[in-house]
Amino acid sequence: MKTVVIIGAGFTGLPMAHKLLIYTVPKLKDGLKVVLVSPNSHFYWNLAATRGVIPGAISDDELFIPIASAFSQYSANNFEVVLGKADRLEPGANTVHVVCNDGTQRGISYDHLVIASGSSIRNGLPFKTLDTYEATLTALHSLQNKIKNATSIVIAGAGPTGIETAGELAAVYGNKKQITLLDSNDRVLLGSGVLHSVSETVEKDLQKLGVKVIHNAKVQTVNENPEGGQATVQLSNGTVLAADLYIPLFGVQVNTNWLPPALLDESGNVKLDSYMRVEGTVNIWGIGDVGNLEPKQITNTDQQIIHLAETLDADLTGEEVTKVYKPLDKTRIFVSLGKSYGTGQMGTWKVWGWTVNYIKGRKIFVDSAPGYVGGKALRHTSM
Numbered sequence: 001m002k003t004v005v006i007i008g009a010g011f012t013g014l015p016m017a018h019k020l021l022i023y024t025v026p027k028l029k030d031g032l033k034v035v036l037v038s039p040n041s042h043f044y045w046n047l048a049a050t051r052g053v054i055p056g057a058i059s060d061d062e063l064f065i066p067i068a069s070a071f072s073q074y075s076a077n078n079f080e081v082v083l084g085k086a087d088r089l090e091p092g093a094n095t096v097h098v099v100c101n102d103g104t105q106r107g108i109s110y111d112h113l114v115i116a117s118g119s120s121i122r123n124g125l126p127f128k129t130l131d132t133y134e135a136t137l138t139a140l141h142s143l144q145n146k147i148k149n150a151t152s153i154v155i156a157g158a159g160p161t162g163i164e165t166a167g168e169l170a171a172v173y174g175n176k177k178q179i180t181l182l183d184s185n186d187r188v189l190l191g192s193g194v195l196h197s198v199s200e201t202v203e204k205d206l207q208k209l210g211v212k213v214i215h216n217a218k219v220q221t222v223n224e225n226p227e228g229g230q231a232t233v234q235l236s237n238g239t240v241l242a243a244d245l246y247i248p249l250f251g252v253q254v255n256t257n258w259l260p261p262a263l264l265d266e267s268g269n270v271k272l273d274s275y276m277r278v279e280g281t282v283n284i285w286g287i288g289d290v291g292n293l294e295p296k297q298i299t300n301t302d303q304q305i306i307h308l309a310e311t312l313d314a315d316l317t318g319e320e321v322t323k324v325y326k327p328l329d330k331t332r333i334f335v336s337l338g339k340s341y342g343t344g345q346m347g348t349w350k351v352w353g354w355t356v357n358y359i360k361g362r363k364i365f366v367d368s369a370p371g372y373v374g375g376k377a378l379r380h381t382s383m
Contacts, residue, residue, distance in 0.1 A: 001031035002316060005096055005110040007086045008255075009038035009067055010129065011301050011379075012288035013116030018375030018383060019309035021074050027317050033078055035108060037098055039085045042066055042133040043373045047298065048364035049127045050164035050336075054172050055144040062366045063140075064133060065373045073375075082106070085131070086117060086258045091281055101132060112283045112312060115270055117255040119289035119296060123248050127161055143247075150244035151177055154233055156219050157250030158183035159192065163202060164336055165249060170209035171338025180212045180241065182219065184250075193295075193331035198345050201353070205341040214239070222246055254290050265292055274324040276308050285312070294327035302378045303328060336361040 004020060006013045017036045025032045042064040052058045071079055084100035096113060098106045121127045126139040147153065147169070155166050158181055166181040173179075185191070188206075189199045206213055218236040224246065225231065233241040254268050263278055265271050269292035271279040276291070278284040287304050289296040307325045314321050334344035334356045342356035371377045 001033055002028065002111040003033045003035060003109065004112045004114065004312065004316075005035045005037060005108055006114040006116055007037050007096065008116035008118050008288070009036050009040060009043060009081070010116065010118045010288065011298060012118075012305055013038070013114065014043060014067070014070075014373065015305050015375070015378055015383070016114055016116065016287065016309060017071070017079070019305065020312065021071075021079055022375065022383065023309070024313045024316055025078050027313070031077065032316065033080065035080045035082060035110075036067075036071075037082045037084060037086060037096070037108070038067070039083060039101055039131055040129050040133045040136070041068070041083055043070070043369075044129045044133075044136055045366055045369040045373075046128050048366050049140075050161060051168045051364050053126070053140065053143050053147060053165065054168060055148045057168075057172070058364070058366060060137065062369065064137065065369060067373070070373045070375065082108070089113075089259055091260065091263075091284060094283070110283075112285065112315070114308070114312075115256075115259070115278070115284065115286045115290050116288050117258075117290055119252040119254045121161075121249070122251055122253060125247065125249070127165075127249065128252075146245050152180075152230075152243045153177060153245045153247065154180045154182065154231075154241055154243040156182040156233075156246070156248045158185070158188040158213070159250065160189070160333065160335060162249040163188055163206070165247065166211045167206060167209055167335075167337025167341060170206070170211045171340065175210055178212070179210065180214065180243070181206065182217050182235070183213060183215045184218045186215050188213065189335075192333070194333060194345050195348070195350055198333075198335075198343055198350055201343040201350075202335055202337070205337050205343070205353075209337060209341065219248070222248075252289070252296065254296075256290055267292075275311060275321055276304070276325050293325065297333075298379070299332040300328050302380050305378060306381075334360045336364065 017034050020034050052063050084098040087099045088097040095107050130136045155162050170179045187199045221234040223232045230242045231246040270286040270290045272286045272291045330347040336342040339361045342361050343353050344351035344356045
């Protein structure tokens with residue numbers, strides 16, 4: 001029996017496991033076992049985190065879905081979930097070492113390894129999963145409580161997450177809370193490939209919602225009162241802001257510190273070839289945020305999952321791997337600012353706000369989460 005080990009049960013690792021179990025397992029006479037390694041017992045639908053941080057906006061059960069029950073339809077001979085965190089990789093021995101949540105250590109042998117360990121938000125904010133489901137849930141409840149009690153909130157980072165968080169907060173609280181968004185550039189979403197008209201619409205919508213946007217300003221220092229008083233935020237332009245709550249939402253870090261440095265580029269990304277195979281290896285693959293093939297966006301995940309599942313299927317069934325991966329070369333982004341404002345872009349076309357509101361703004365896709373986690377469908381196509 002062959003073994004495929006997948007490190008990470010997020011938006012790429014989890015559906016990769018479903019793909020192999022549904023389509024590849026029946027083809028192998030000698031059998032296939034898929035081992036899914038993750039410290040999280042629940043899948044976090046963090047696409048909705050920008051609204052989920054608002055107290056009472058989205059229930060915990062909608063945001064967090066148990067992983068074990070999502071795979072209950074498969075035989076234990078073909079699937080195992082290991083609650084733990086990858087700690088070390090020995091490529092020469094085809095072994096990944098895992099520190100399990102119960103404190104024990106385990107070496108897992110593989111015929112193929114898929115690295116899907118994702119990325120994290122700096123400063124431990126619950127906009128992505130933390131070390132465990134329990135830790136993420138605790139951090140989320142803590143942030144919800146701070147947002148509830150704050151009357152002034154400063155958000156640093158005018159990328160999609162920062163913008164949507166500011167918009168969601170302003171849409172709910174209006175003039176009851178002062179929301180300030182800090183942008184290091186002269187317009188929001190600069191450098192993300194969006195049209196100037198899209199950026200302009202986002203900024204106008206933020207203004208309508210009452211969000212104060214400060215451009216060309218980077219955070220220099222932050223002094224937070226450990227006893228719960230206001231934080232003081234010193235900006236590069238000399239401005240000093242006082243806020244009940246400071247939320248830094250700029251930059252992500254890839255979760256690859258457990259991998260041999262030789263497999264990584266200067267930014268810590270896994271170096272992948274045109275087949276999504278890790279350079280210099282024959283049976284290690286990378287997918288999602290860890291890779292270096294294209295921007296780290298959720299819009300890229302469907303085609304990555306489909307390609308790698310087909311590639312592994314071919315390799316495991318004895319076929320030659322010949323199909324190269326073609327990175328997405330079009331900008332696709334939907335920015336939702338509450339339920340009434342939003343805009344987006346598909347390629348070179350600006351998307352009408354009402355379309356974004358209908359598709360994303362109403363529920364932030366939480367209604368599609370159970371099907372995604374349960375292996376019924378990918379985000380934009382069938383499983």
